[in-house]
Amino acid sequence: MNQELISYIHQELQQRKQHIVEDYLHHRQASMFFRRYGAELDRCLGILWQESFVNRRMCLLATGGYGRQEMYPQSDLDLAIVSAEELSAEDEQDIARFVQVLWDIGLAPAAKIGSTVQLLQAAAEDLTSDTAFLEGRFVCGNHKLAHEFVAQLNLQRDVAGFVEGKLLEQSQRHYKARGAASQLEPNIKTCPGGLRDLHTMLWLAKAQGLRPHFPTLVHEGILTRAEAGLLMHSHKQLARMRIELHLVAGREEDRLIFDLQRQVAERLGYQDNESSIKSEQLMKQMYRATKTVKQLNGILLPMLKGRVFSSLPRNVYEIDDKYYQVGNAIAVLNVKLFKQQPHEIFNIVRVMQSHNDINQIAPRTLRAWWQAAQKIGPDFYADSENRKMFISMFRRGTGLTHILRFFNLYGMLGRYIRPWAKIVGLLQHDLFHIYPVDDHILMVVRNMRRLAIEAHSHELPFASGLMASFPYKTVLYLAALFHDIAKGRGGDHAELGVADARKFAKDHFLTDYETDLLCWLVNDHLIMSTTSQKEDISDPEVVNRFCAHVKTRDRLIALYLLTVADVRGTNPKIWNDWKAGLLENLFQASLRTLSGLGSNQRITVSRRQQAAITLLDDMGYNERQQRSLWNILGPSYWVRHEKQDILWHVSKLIGRENEPQAQIQIDTELKSLKVMVFMPNAPKLFAQLCAIFSQHQLDIAAARAYVTGHQFILDTFHLLLPEGSEVDEYPEIAAMLQATLGHFILGQFIPIPAPRKASRRIRHSHVAPRITLFEEDVIKESDVYVLNIVTANRRGLLANIAKILSDMDISMIHAHVMTLDERVEDTFLLKSGKLADTKTQLQLKQALEDILAAS
Known part of the structure; x- marks a missing residue:
């Protein structure tokens, strides 16, 4: 092919594409962009085809997105080159040159090439190929051949198998999209409710011989005009976002990644305001568009499937004078029932709850239900019969998660509980919440229900055991529903949520006790x-203070269960065995105190000392040897360390009070390492130890720094093992760390690393670091302060913070590290007489702000 012609076509294509893009940016009509860009591609391909193939029985088909005339700026060019006969060597060479030319002019061809026999076989054997050919459109070449090939494809297609295959494919795709990454940086093309779901609807229609357009489905009685309008509007919204993504990224990028969210939002006209930033507004718009698609998926897909399988025998059972069962679906005898008797909007769900073999609503019944539900107003809520039915769903519990998700998907929750409407699609760019608020709440309800279901008791046996005997399960489900319902309003969402919960409780016939427990849980759901x-729960005073707030056993159990469900429903990355252990330890200590078995600090210290004496007696150490160790440890040691650590420490230190050592324990249950470092004190030791752990990819869950009477450090760390590491790898990880610590305690110190670059998500999170410093008024020591830091997480952060404290000659007594995905909320107990000076406090805050800003 003439090189000058190729260069000319390349230049002309780029110029025309640029004009098409500029025109799109003027009006932002996705359909017009697709039409004009597709026509330009057809024109260029037609010219190149004529230059490459003359008088041959071959044709060029547009397939996939190009075939359905939905070509995005940077998408691959899906093609099929079809030959009537088996390709000769000359044909293959010419086709290879033709495909190379397409690459040369800036396209990215993805071509299926072969004879009709070969391509028909490929389509028969591969669902993806069959789907691409389903959208085959003639571009150029032998028109008769193209027509015959498409006809043969349609004739050989197993429509029932195609429908089942695409539905299974969608189900698997939705399952894969459950992770944190897909929630935070969703793929517009493949996420649940995304463009691929819209395409699936149309593929099922076309496979059945219907024109793949939503207005056609209206004409066929499969969709209503309003439903078609909703789907077309969602398609326009998602298509515009995907076009903008391609233009901003300059590549085929279908994920709304953090780097691009703000730019895409800006291009689409969103502006920051007092309530939300532009990227949050964009994501909320996407959430609503995908929600509409998911709503109508529940109606359209079963209807299209039913057209294929309607000839098969169906099991139909009469339930009562209003409903009947078809397979595992419930259907209504009179589709006007919900409009005529609004009580049935809730009653149908109650009927489903009483039939274990029913798990969905038949499509025409669902449509009638949805249409009626969209029109309910205050009168529906005011009707006491409706309120009794609604609360009965919580008291029964069966299928509650499914019911609430169904109500939320179709807007019923927001219409019935008015405050709920404000949190639908509300996003929280706080580096640890990955779900919109409504989805997070329903995840917490789901977690709470799983604690009550015996089949899931293996997940959290201790919590499930408490749940099984707890008499107020209804209150727990409602606390899960209301604990974050006031998010996004400004002010304390817990306090604001109490008013909503109290009104709901009064309107739904809860007892005074249930109401008080519900409101207390909503108000204090974060305290545990x-x-x-964030606090040292080994300190009896901390436990006593917590119990003074909780007051009763019922409150403690309810709060523990709600906290477990809440943390697990925030982000899968932030729940781990270590956090589970902390919560259970606090629960057990509090239960003992509330049961009258707790003790004050003096008694606790005495018990710890006696346990240590008993252990060393059994090991054969005499009173003189023990007294020598007690003198070195000092009286405050027994207050600041819990019994388990004390027994470990003294067993290793006795008789070696002047020898540096590093000890490691492996805890397979908590997937953690416990590390003790004992060595002469020197500047920046704590910071250097933090750096060592960072080098070994070990996250610090908690740390306790202590200096003995003879100026040795006795630092204890709880380290989380790397995510994904197997139990048989733990000894090797511990051995490698032991070797490094062995060199360190002998004086081989390491440099503190400079602040590291933050992740993409952190750089685009707009979460400002927060630093608070105040004097501790509980510990009976002078010059003790509490430092709280909330900031974005990165490796080596704790080492950098510790270095600043060391540089300012501020001692760290205890560090409590709370890692929430890419956000940390760390609490440090500090001791320094210098902190009494306001100027020193300001210097510390400034130094910390500088190091946090550098990340």
Whole structure:
């Protein structure tokens, strides 16, 4: 082919594409962009085809997105080159040159090449190929051959198998999209409710011989005009976002990644305001568009499937004078029932709850239900019969998660509980919540229900055991539903949520006791996670203070169960065995205290000392040897360390009070390492130890720094093993760390690393670091301060913070590290007389702000 012609076509294509893009940016009509860009590609391919193939029985088909005339700026060019006969060597060479020319002019061809026999066989054997050919469109070449090939494809297609295959494919795709990454950086093309779901609807229609357009499905009685309008609007929204993504990225990028969210939002006209930033507004718009697609998926897909399988025998059972069962679906005898008797909007769900073999609503019944549900108003809520039915769903519990997700998907929750409407699609760019608020709440309800179901008791046996005997399960489900319902309103969402919960409880016939328990849980749902992860729960005073707030056993059990369900429903990455252990330890200590078995600090210290004496007696050490160790450890040691650590420490230190050592314990249950470092004190030791752990890819869950009477450090760390490491790898990880620590305690110090570059998500999160410093008024020591830091996470952060404290001659007594995905909330107990000076406090805050800003 003439090189000058190729260069000319390349230049002309790029110029025309640029004009098409500029025109799109002027009006932003996706359909017009597709039409004009597709026509330009057809024109260029036609010219190149004529230059490459003359008088041959071959044709060029557009397939996939190009075939359905939905070509995005940077998408691959899906093609099929079809030959009537088996390709000769000359044909293959010419086709290879033709495909190379397409690459040369800036396209990215993805071509299926072969004879009709070969391509028909490929389509028969591969669902993806068959789907691409389903959208085959003639571009150029032998028109008769193209027509015959498409006709043969349609004739050989097993429509029932195709429908089943695409539905299974969609189900598997949705299952894969459950992870944190897909929630935070969703793929517009493949996420649940995304463009691929829209395409699936149309593929099922076309495979059945219907024109793949939503207006056609209206004409066929499969969709209503309003439903078709909703789907077309969602398609326009998602298509525009995907076009903008391609233009901003300059490549085929279908994920709304953090780097591009703000740019895409800006291009689509969103602006920051007092309530939300532009990227949050964009993501909320996408969430609503995909939600519409998911709503109508529940109606359209079963209807299209039913057209194929309607000839098969069906098991139909009469339930009562209003409903009947078809397979595993419930159907209504009179589709006007929900409009005529609004009570049935809730009653159908109650009927489903009482039939274990029913798990869905038949499509025409679902449509009638949805249409009626969209029109309910305050009168529906005011009707006491409706309120009794709604609360009965919680008291029964069966299928509650499914029911609430169904109500939320179709907007019923927001219409019935008005405050709920404000949190639908509300996103939280706080580096650890990965779900919109409504989805997070329903995940917490789901977690709470699983604790009550015996089949799931193996997941969290201790919590499930508590749940099984707890008499107020309804309150727990409602606490899960209301604990974050006031998010996004400004102010304290817990306090604001109490008013919503109290009104709901009064309207839904809860007893005074149930109401008080519900409101207390909503108001204080964060206190247990905060106490367990930010305070020293080995200190009896901390436990006593927590119990003084909780007051009763019922409250403690309910709060523990709600906290477990809440943390697990925030982000899969932040729940681990270590956090589970902290919560259970606080629960057990509090239960003992509330049961009258707890003790004050003096008694606790005495018990710890007696346990240590008993252990060393059994090991054969005499009183003189023990007293020598007690003198070195000092009286405050017994207050700051819990019994388990004390027994470990003294068993290793006795008789070696002046020898540096590093000890490691493996905890396979908590998937952690416990590390003790004992060596002469020197500047920046704590920071250097943190750097060592960072080098070994070990996250610090908690740390306790202590200096003995003879100026040795006795630092204890709880380290989380790398995610994904297997149990048989733990000894090797521990051995490698032991070798490094062995060199360190002998004086081989390491440099503190400079602040590391933050991740993409952190750089685009817009979460400002927060630093608070105040004097501790509980510990009976002078010059003790609490430092709280909330900031974006990165490796080596704790080492950098510790270095600043060391540089300012501030001692760290205890560190509590709470890692929430890419956000940390760390609490440090500090001791320094210098902190009494306001100027020193300001210097510390400034130094910390500088190091946090550098990340």
